[in-house]
Amino acid sequence: MSAAQDSGTGELITLPAEAQDQLFREARTANTFTAEPVTDAQVRAIYELVKFGPTSMNQQPLRVVLVRSQEARDKLVPLMTGRNQEKTAKAPLVAILGADLDFHDELPKLVPFMENPRAIYENPAVREESARFNTAIQIGYFILGVRAAGLAAGPMIGFDRAGVDKEFFADGRHSALCVVNIGRPGPDAWMGRLPRLAYEEVVTSV
């Protein structure tokens, strides 16, 4: 019996049960990885899939820095918090997911039917909030995209944000929101599944 049949509600989900398992039910946040490399072609394939996820006014503020060189890894690891240091030191690929706080510069080509869309986000506070919100939504898509590629993601928010921004986004117009380890799960990659809130605790009707 698949997990979908087990839940009693899976038949209302038309996505094939195996796909549901791969993205949600059987996928887990990985803390250890095998040594198998994650290629640029795999990252490109993930991006070419998740880029279609919707964002407000087609903003697409997510930017990704792949930490490929040993020099860059050596700069990142000490900026991670506690046990994230070891995970980040050993993962086959580490990606920094950040928000382009000046995403509005790209809007004329992203919403070509609008006249001067850039003007909507002239206010830096409004722009930054929107960049953070939509980048976070895209981080959700990205994590599922990693899983869609048959890989495991280990997203982390425990790091020195000012330090990471300074080292990896020196232009001052980006903000790192999440660091993600990516690879195939290694030995003892995760602990037991943590509890989820019940439907009734999350969803109400009025």
Place this chain on the structure above:
Amino acid sequence: MSAAQDSGTGELITLPAEAQDQLFREARTANTFTAEPVTDAQVRAIYELVKFGPTSMNQQPLRVVLVRSQEARDKLVPLMTGRNQEKTAKAPLVAILGADLDFHDELPKLVPFMENPRAIYENPAVREESARFNTAIQIGYFILGVRAAGLAAGPMIGFDRAGVDKEFFADGRHSALCVVNIGRPGPDAWMGRLPRLAYEEVVTSV
């Protein structure tokens, strides 16, 4: 030839091509819907799937209000901006997606292995930022969950946030981040696909 084969990178994505299409490539933000109702059982099935998406420290701050009654709909519609009013008036189901800004009250049961996890988020500013970030990630999961149920989502951020919070989250501990219309796409449900940023514009290596 499927869209996956067409892209030249789809074979690196192990999720079946049809599932990729359903969630990302062929799915679109809908602006019109048929009259077919969206049932509570469908919403429950969506939640039971997307609840497994990871959040920081298993926070799960997303809360969902289903606007079921005509009275509630009549309160919400005038709080929507411009053309969102008509879309929201006509959609079979409207859901308000909000952040529980006091999510830390639930942490003792969500991370049972930690001693006093609530204390980590005693600072209201830190807690609110984390609630907004993780709720946005969960909104990404939720939108894909709607699509996994064979339905279309129409997420909107154009609404009077203070007004929606006052009407629908009167306890003062929640913040509405997004309103989503849900149903089967109706006539002329969307315009042409808008451009996406190229891989090279989003992903860099260091």
